[in-house]
Amino acid sequence: MVPPLALDIDGTLTTPTGRIDPRVFELLPGWEAPVVFATGKAFPYPVALAHFLGREETVIAENGGVAYVDGETTTVGDPDAARAVVEAFRERGGEVGWGDGDTVNRWRETEVALSPDADESLLREVAAAAGGDVEVVDTGYAYHVKSVGVSKGRALEVVADALGLDPAAFVAVGDSENDVSTFGVAGESYAVANADAAAREAAGTVLDEGFMDGTVSVLTELRERGE
Structure with missing residues (x-):
């Protein structure tokens, strides 16, 4: 078997x-x-x-x-918290990086994924400032902003x-x-x-x-x- x-x-x-x-x-x-x-x-x-x-x-x-x-x-997870981090990232000049349409996130329910070309250091700084409930995971194909745990x-x-x-x-x-x-x-x-x-x-x-x-x-x- x-x-x-x-x-x-x-x-x-x-x-x-x-x-x-x-x-x-x-x-x-x-x-x-x-x-x-x-x-x-x-x-x-x-x-x-x-x-x-x-x-x-x-x-x-x-x-x-x-x-x-x-x-x-x-x-599971808090998609609103992830989206808030990404919005704050954008406000500081960061770019999600997928271009018009963004099919990467169109059907995403619990997190937000950013292009590998996104400003990682700025993204992690913004996520850390959110209070520890959100983290950034680098899969090599995207930076994923998601709930801790x-x-x-x-x-x-x-x-x-x-x-x-x-x-x-x-x-x-x-x-x-x-x-x-x-x-x-x-x-x-x-x-x-x-x-x-x-x-x-x-x-x-x-x-x-x-x-x-x-x-x-x-x-x-x-x-x-x-x-």
Whole structure:
């Protein structure tokens, strides 16, 4: 039997150029255990990925701010506090950086994401001045302004409970700071070779291969182990 999975998306199921690796569509549709897509992206993105893979839409979005399992949505965090920080950042000359339309935040419910080109030092200064209830997380793909205590790991506990599983039954694969909490909850954790320092330190294993190459190596090993 293969174990349930908690998989990050960006940097983990993608190519170095940010595209979904086609091997996702070969390996995951038939995975014979729950697969949770746990991402910093807004809620519709992992739902769409699960849908097109023909899998149950069991997802964690917005760094744990949104969890969806068995048709039930759980949201945590204070989006108004995050938005207030970003507005104060703008008033001091900062730019969110996504341009007109901003589809990155259009469907985001619990946090605000800013471009990697945003002024990080100013953003962190403004967030710190807000009183400690809001933090900035750098995923390598965006700066996420979110409530303190919201995490993928806590959301995985919610999802696992809804599925009747122990979080320690999960194998987690990820690449950045926002995956550290998932690694702390899952029974096995792997950081792909392109992972940042926080993820590499927290993971049980740091893989030799990066991006989807690393994830494929994990999935292959798990399948062979389960035979």
